[in-house]
Amino acid sequence: MSTLTHKVALVTGGSRGIGAAVAQRLTADGAHVALTYAHSKDRADGVVAAIEAAGGRALALQADSADPAQIGSAVEETVRAFGRLDILVNNAGTGAFGPLDQLPLEDIDRMIDVNIRGVVAGTREALRHLADNGRIINIGSINADRLPFPGGSVYGMTKAAVAGLTRGLARELGPRGITVNNIQPGPTDTDSNSADGPNAGNMLRWTALGRFGTTDEIAALASYLAGPEAAFVTGASIDIDGGFAA
Numbered sequence: 001m002s003t004l005t006h007k008v009a010l011v012t013g014g015s016r017g018i019g020a021a022v023a024q025r026l027t028a029d030g031a032h033v034a035l036t037y038a039h040s041k042d043r044a045d046g047v048v049a050a051i052e053a054a055g056g057r058a059l060a061l062q063a064d065s066a067d068p069a070q071i072g073s074a075v076e077e078t079v080r081a082f083g084r085l086d087i088l089v090n091n092a093g094t095g096a097f098g099p100l101d102q103l104p105l106e107d108i109d110r111m112i113d114v115n116i117r118g119v120v121a122g123t124r125e126a127l128r129h130l131a132d133n134g135r136i137i138n139i140g141s142i143n144a145d146r147l148p149f150p151g152g153s154v155y156g157m158t159k160a161a162v163a164g165l166t167r168g169l170a171r172e173l174g175p176r177g178i179t180v181n182n183i184q185p186g187p188t189d190t191d192s193n194s195a196d197g198p199n200a201g202n203m204l205r206w207t208a209l210g211r212f213g214t215t216d217e218i219a220a221l222a223s224y225l226a227g228p229e230a231a232f233v234t235g236a237s238i239d240i241d242g243g244f245a246a
Contacts, residue, residue, distance in 0.1 A: 002030030003227040008082040010075060011035045012065050012122060013092030015044035017190035018139060021215035022089055022222045023047055027056030029223050031087065034078040036063040036071070038092070057082075065092035065118030066110065072125040085129040087226045090119045090162075091139040097151040108154050115158035119165065133177035135226045136169065138162050139218075142186040142241040148206055159184075163237045170235030179234035181225050186241025188213040208243020 009026050013019040014035025023035045024047065033051065037044035037060060044060035051058040059081050063074035079085050094114045096107035123136060130136075143152055144159035166182040173180060187203040189195040195212040204210055221240050224230055239245055 002028075003229075004087075004223070005030035007031040007086040007226070008078065008084050009033045009087035009089060009226065010078045010085060010126065011089040011091055012063070012071065012074075012118070013037070015040040015047060015060070017192065018185065018188065018215050018218050019089075019091040020047045021219040022091060022139075023058065024051055024054075024056075025216070025219035025223045026087070026089075026226060027051045027058055028054065029227070031226070032057040032082045034059040034061055034074065034081065036061050036065070036074050036092065038062075038064040065122065066113035068117070068121035068125075071118060071122040075122065075125040075129065079129050084131060085126060085134070086131050087135045087137070088123065088126045088130065089137045089139065089222060089226075090122055092118060093139065093141075095152075095155045097155060099151060100153055103154060111154055111158050115155075116161045116165075119162055123165075123169070127173075130178060133231070135230075136173070136178065136180040137222050137225050138166055138180070138182040139222075140166075140182045140184045140237065142184045142239055142244050144184060144237070145239070146245045149202065166237060167235045174234065177231075179225070179230065181230075181233060181235070182237040183218065183221055183225070184237050184239045184241065185218050186213060186239070186244035188215060188218060190215060206244050207241070208246050211242060213240060213242055 015037035063070040141159040169180040189212040
């Protein structure tokens, strides 16, 4: 029996990158997974098709994490489809970079709405359904702790807020056996931050291992935190960054 058999997970922002890898890993480990997407229906459907082709069960739900009503509906639809909720992965996120006095306010608002408000709203709704001994896994960023380049102040602020929320919720939910943890990836090879992109050279110099991480490596950590062996891990921000913050 796989470690997550009979578990149900919701992964926000699961149509690509880290979210897609997490959704596929959780289903490979036995969970049924709902994943949200804001715009990329074709990509989300492709992730579901790949999961089903491998023998898993998955469901794609349109929900913009900046809209609390949409993310709340996604939680409700997950429970209707699969009967329960055991694991919430707050993966959806967005970033915009530049000097604070030049960064458009709409970009700042979008980061706050998705990276902070969306995590709070999704978690708040999920707690109405989340089983005791469940799991909340936030996907933050190493930039919450280290920003070696200019232009990332607001993005770093939003990810630091996720780390703070993680610690507070761990205290609140400990009596129910629900663990809350925060994964902080460093440079990771995705379509929005590729290992051969224009900023890759600097990113590589800032790591100890001299390479980008893979989405599968992030997903493996998420699967561990979702499983029974991580039952004593809570309130933690765990760096998976190739030594970016070393």
